[in-house]
Amino acid sequence: xxxxxxxxxxxxxxxxxxxxDLSKQKGCTPERNPxxxxxxxxRPQPDPWTPTANLKMLVSAASPDMxxxxxxxxxxxxxxxxxxxxxxxxxxxxxxxxxxxxEFEKQRPSRKQKSLGLLCQKFLARYPSYPLSTEKTTIxxxxxxxxxxxxxxxxxxxxxVLESLHLVSRVAKNQYCWHGRHNLSQTLKTLQEAGELQYxxxxxxxxxxxxxxxxxxxxxxxxxxxxxxDRSLLDFSEPDCTSASANSRKDKSLxxxxxxxxxxxxxxxxxxxxxxxxxxxxxxxxxxxxxxxxFKTKVRRLYDIANVLTSLGLIKKVHVTEERGRKPAxxxxxxxxxxGKTGEPRGHSPTSDPLPGTQRGTCAPIQICATGKxxxxxxxxxxxxxxxxxxxxxxxxxxxxxxxxxxxxxxSKMINLAAVCRQKIEEDTRSAxxxxxxxxxxxxxxxxxxxxxxxxxxxxxxxxxxxxxxxPNGVSSQALHPSTPAASKTENGKPALLPNQPFxxxxxxxxxxxxxxxQENNLRENMPTTGDTGNRSAEAQAAVPPAACQKRSSHKYAxxxxxxxxxxxxxxxxxMEQSDVPLSLVVPKKPFESPKAESTxxxxxxxxxHLENFHLDLTSPVAPQAADEESTKPxxxxxxxxxxxxxxxxxxxxxxxxxxKENGNQPFLPQYLYxxxxxGLNSFNFLFSANQAPGAISLAASQLPSLSVPCVMVxxxxxxxxxxxxxxxxxxxxxPVPDGSFSAATSTNFSMSSLxxxxxxxxxxxxxxxxxxxxxxxxxxxxxxxxxxHLSPVLARSCGAVKLDSPMCMGHPVTLLKLQQPSxxxxxxxxxxxxxxxxxxxxPGSLGDPVAWKKNEGYQTRNASSVQRRLEISSTSPD
DNA sequence: CGATCCCGCCACATT
DNA sequence: AATGTGGCGGGATCG
Numbered sequence: 001x002x003x004x005x006x007x008x009x010x011x012x013x014x015x016x017x018x019x020x021d022l023s024k025q026k027g028c029t030p031e032r033n034p035x036x037x038x039x040x041x042x043r044p045q046p047d048p049w050t051p052t053a054n055l056k057m058l059v060s061a062a063s064p065d066m067x068x069x070x071x072x073x074x075x076x077x078x079x080x081x082x083x084x085x086x087x088x089x090x091x092x093x094x095x096x097x098x099x100x101x102x103e104f105e106k107q108r109p110s111r112k113q114k115s116l117g118l119l120c121q122k123f124l125a126r127y128p129s130y131p132l133s134t135e136k137t138t139i140x141x142x143x144x145x146x147x148x149x150x151x152x153x154x155x156x157x158x159x160x161v162l163e164s165l166h167l168v169s170r171v172a173k174n175q176y177c178w179h180g181r182h183n184l185s186q187t188l189k190t191l192q193e194a195g196e197l198q199y200x201x202x203x204x205x206x207x208x209x210x211x212x213x214x215x216x217x218x219x220x221x222x223x224x225x226x227x228x229x230d231r232s233l234l235d236f237s238e239p240d241c242t243s244a245s246a247n248s249r250k251d252k253s254l255x256x257x258x259x260x261x262x263x264x265x266x267x268x269x270x271x272x273x274x275x276x277x278x279x280x281x282x283x284x285x286x287x288x289x290x291x292x293x294x295f296k297t298k299v300r301r302l303y304d305i306a307n308v309l310t311s312l313g314l315i316k317k318v319h320v321t322e323e324r325g326r327k328p329a330x331x332x333x334x335x336x337x338x339x340g341k342t343g344e345p346r347g348h349s350p351t352s353d354p355l356p357g358t359q360r361g362t363c364a365p366i367q368i369c370a371t372g373k374x375x376x377x378x379x380x381x382x383x384x385x386x387x388x389x390x391x392x393x394x395x396x397x398x399x400x401x402x403x404x405x406x407x408x409x410x411x412s413k414m415i416n417l418a419a420v421c422r423q424k425i426e427e428d429t430r431s432a433x434x435x436x437x438x439x440x441x442x443x444x445x446x447x448x449x450x451x452x453x454x455x456x457x458x459x460x461x462x463x464x465x466x467x468x469x470x471x472p473n474g475v476s477s478q479a480l481h482p483s484t485p486a487a488s489k490t491e492n493g494k495p496a497l498l499p500n501q502p503f504x505x506x507x508x509x510x511x512x513x514x515x516x517x518x519q520e521n522n523l524r525e526n527m528p529t530t531g532d533t534g535n536r537s538a539e540a541q542a543a544v545p546p547a548a549c550q551k552r553s554s555h556k557y558a559x560x561x562x563x564x565x566x567x568x569x570x571x572x573x574x575x576m577e578q579s580d581v582p583l584s585l586v587v588p589k590k591p592f593e594s595p596k597a598e599s600t601x602x603x604x605x606x607x608x609x610h611l612e613n614f615h616l617d618l619t620s621p622v623a624p625q626a627a628d629e630e631s632t633k634p635x636x637x638x639x640x641x642x643x644x645x646x647x648x649x650x651x652x653x654x655x656x657x658x659x660x661k662e663n664g665n666q667p668f669l670p671q672y673l674y675x676x677x678x679x680g681l682n683s684f685n686f687l688f689s690a691n692q693a694p695g696a697i698s699l700a701a702s703q704l705p706s707l708s709v710p711c712v713m714v715x716x717x718x719x720x721x722x723x724x725x726x727x728x729x730x731x732x733x734x735x736p737v738p739d740g741s742f743s744a745a746t747s748t749n750f751s752m753s754s755l756x757x758x759x760x761x762x763x764x765x766x767x768x769x770x771x772x773x774x775x776x777x778x779x780x781x782x783x784x785x786x787x788x789x790h791l792s793p794v795l796a797r798s799c800g801a802v803k804l805d806s807p808m809c810m811g812h813p814v815t816l817l818k819l820q821q822p823s824x825x826x827x828x829x830x831x832x833x834x835x836x837x838x839x840x841x842x843x844p845g846s847l848g849d850p851v852a853w854k855k856n857e858g859y860q861t862r863n864a865s866s867v868q869r870r871l872e873i874s875s876t877s878p879d
Numbered sequence: 880c881g882a883t884c885c886c887g888c889c890a891c892a893t894t
Numbered sequence: 895a896a897t898g899t900g901g902c903g904g905g906a907t908c909g
Contacts (some may be wrong), residue, residue, distance in 0.1 A: 111907055114885065142899090153887070156900055173893075173898065253901065275882095297902060303884055328882065883908070893898065 114150075116304055120158045120311035122148050127178045137178035138171060157254070161308040164258035189338030190265060195263025231675050257282055257298075258305045265332035274320050274329035275299050275306075631863065 112118070127137055141159070145152040159176055166187045168176045237782065260282055264273045279298040309315045314334035644770045836853045 111883090111885065116884075152898085153900075154885085156898095160900075293903080299882095300884065301901085303882090307884080416892075565898075881909095883906100885906075886904090888902090888904100890901080891899080894896080 073584040114155060115307065116154065117307035117311050119148060119150055119154055123155070123158050124311060129181045131178060131180040131182075133182070139168060139178055141174045141176065158308055159306050160254040161258045161305050162312075164255040165262070165312075167312075185335055186260070188335060191259055191263045192266035192338065195260075195267040198260075198263065253497065254301065254305065257301055258308075260312070261302060261305055262309070265330070265334075266336075268332070271332035271336065272318060272320060272329050273332075274327045275302055276327060278302055318571050356723045 126144070126147075127139075131137055139159075141152055141155050145155045148155070159168055159170075163176070164168065166179060166183050167181060168178050171177045179535055261273070261278055264278055264281060265271055276295075277298070279295055282302070283294060283298055306315060306317070309330075310317065312334075314332065315330040318329050318331045320329040321327070520616050
């Protein structure tokens with residue numbers, strides 16, 4: 001039998017499949033060259049026995065050229081087919097004659113040889129697990145398919161799964177970028193976190209009894225929350241958006257399914273997941289409709305995914321014997337603990353990481369939101385590397401927009417949060433008082449941003465720009481809008497700020513978003529950096545003693561105004577200078593642990609405060625100490641420094657300007673700065689809306705005092721539980737300050753100050769930053785320096801290539817820090833697609849009004865996310 | 880005979 | 895319309 005097959009196969013197989021292994025058989029060259037041809041040549045040529053043989057011969061002869069081209073594949077295939085059909089018998093004969101049997105045998109083997117798992121191994125063998133960050137390997141689907149001798153369809157199966165884990169990201173049509181496993185641990189960590197939220201409960205329950213549980217599972221799932229809710233959230237949050245993105249069902253599939261599947265493992269105590277349970281869980285749709293067919297299909301897909309994961313060494317097939325009997329299952333054999341970020345050996349991770357791109361980019365999706373990964377995504381994007389990728393993707397087609405499912409998911413989560421926030425906000429507004437200790441502070445009249453905090457609580461409070469934020473529901477709009485929205489917009493068209501900015505605090509938040517109407521650009525700049533910082537920050541946090549944090553926090557508290565001012569001022573200045581300038585963000589990373597932390601919110605605040613420090617720390621991996629010092633340093637000095645730095649901004653402004661252009665065009669885009677805190681949950685991400693900022697900033701700028709930045713803080717991933725603290729913007733909203741005014745308002749002085757100080761830090765850009773620092777006279781040059789230094793090194797690494805960054809960074813005084821890694825994922829713009837969602841997290845670019853900003857940005861291209869823009873910008877701008 | 884899962888049709892998305 | 899993607903499930907193979 002084999003023989004026959006062989007004979008037939010031989011021709012075929014060689015051609016298509018068997019690249020390597022088979023190829024060995026006879027002299028065929030393996031993959032690279034058109035396998036088939038080679039073989040044919042080898043053997044067949046000599047003997048043209050059958051007609052088929054002749055054909056083969058011809059083909060082979062011709063093949064060289066053909067092969068070179070992709071076309072050859074097609075040709076060959078057909079030929080093969082024809083041969084088979086045509087001359088089965090002859091082939092057989094041939095077989096005999098040739099004695100090629102051996103070869104055939106090898107090839108023939110059949111199915112197994114063609115298995116997706118094997119194919120995936122071959123695929124993976126082509127690329128280094130830990131590629132140098134510097135070089136990016138691009139993968140051409142056509143090329144790979146030809147080399148491996150398979151149809152492109154199969155490659156998609158592999159790539160989709162790899163993409164879900166951020167091992168690759170799509171750059172353009174037919175082109176993927178290989179990232180390797182550098183980010184794998186982070187990705188897994190993110191998934192684990194996400195998984196806890198979504199499936200934690202379920203898994204826990206089920207693990208014990210899968211059988212019974214199984215259905216429960218299903219039920220619970222539904223009930224619980226998980227997916228269904230997400231959707232719902234999504235739906236309401238932005239049906240439009242989603243739809244816009246295209247609801248294509250495609251979005252969901254393999255990639256998402258793959259991530260979810262992995263989540264199940266990560267959440268599972270036993271690390272063993274049976275296919276049927278997984279299938280049930282993954283059949284999101286609420287309906288239990290367990291259509292058998294549907295279930296069957298799901299299982300099929302799971303096998304596809306499992307094969308790839310197996311090839312990656314993340315899972316292995318096992319059998320679970322339960323009452324019912326033996327059930328196929330898979331056991332997770334990959335890493336279980338994800339230490340901070342480093343899972344991977346290479347530290348540079350941040351840069352390299354891609355995001356993930358996730359993904360899709362980039363945004364991955366995941367990416368996205370709160371989770372570390374997401375953050376990382378953003379980071380990545382910010383960072384050179386990823387950004388590039390991202391951009392590319394978008395450019396190509398990828399457009400995240402449409403679909404990056406993961407993002408969507410995350411988004412959905414985010415949305416949920418937002419919804420919650422909204423509610424809270426509403427409540428808060430009414431109640432006025434903040435619930436949490438943190439409290440959100442209310443913004444005072446101005447509101448706008450005010451984040452601050454004044455005395456107390458600095459922490460948590462954040463103002464969000466509502467509008468932009470787009471809280472999911474109308475929160476922002478409603479609450480905030482009233483007052484200012486219009487005004488703010490006026491300036492650039494953007495929404496200026498937010499008139500009302502409510503604050504939202506989420507206890508656990510990991511993110512802060514600041515929106516400044518002014519310049520989105522600035523924000524953007526910042527944003528990018530964040531990612532890196534974030535990662536580091538995490539480390540830093542770890543390193544940094546809590547005490548430091550406390551100190552910092554205390555300082556802030558103590559002299560909130562000052563610090564705040566400093567920070568803000570800086571930001572403002574920048575803005576003022578450029579108009580956009582935005583500010584810096586700091587990411588806090590530190591955890592709540594700090595004693596001070598008040599309640600959650602507090603912690604958040606603290607974290608925020610710390611952030612600056614952190615940043616420093618982060619920034620300067622080298623000198624964590626510095627961070628401490630900074631923290632210790634008098635706020636004032638720091639502030640001054642910052643200011644000075646800020647001043648520098650003029651330069652930065654250039655960069656900003658560039659940015660601004662983009663942003664400027666887009667009126668609405670909110671810009672946020674994203675800061676990610678450390679990986680740790682605690683950390684927050686800050687987003688500043690650029691729009692608002694302006695006003696606030698500007699005002700403040702001159703002064704240090706307050707910035708008003710609207711911020712939204714969201715708890716990190718965990719979310720689910722968190723309580724939000726929100727202060728409704730309320731306070732301010734009304735306040736009347738017209739656009740600009742808000743800033744004035746009370747605002748917030750966010751403790752940012754400290755952050756502000758940090759301003760020097762640069763996020764995105766990396767190294768560049770450093771230099772600038774000095775410029776300003778500022779009082780304490782010293783510190784500033786730190787930041788820069790830190791960053792740069794780090795960034796540099798991470799970013800490596802990134803060109804973009806530098807420019808950006810340099811330009812602005814602002815800084816972004818990325819703290820850590822990826823941990824939380826700030827969303828990058830990408831991620832956010834959906835409108836509201838977008839608003840929420842999105843970076844300026846990403847969402848904003850899609851429309852609006854698109855228009856504005858025209859050049860950026862449709863999809864390009866803010867990140868991309870940045871990248872572009874940065875790259876463009878010299879320094 | 881159930882578990883796997885290859886293969887490739889075909890719909891949808893992008894160009 | 896052509897081409898890229900990738901959902902999907904028939905049905906072949908494996909064990």
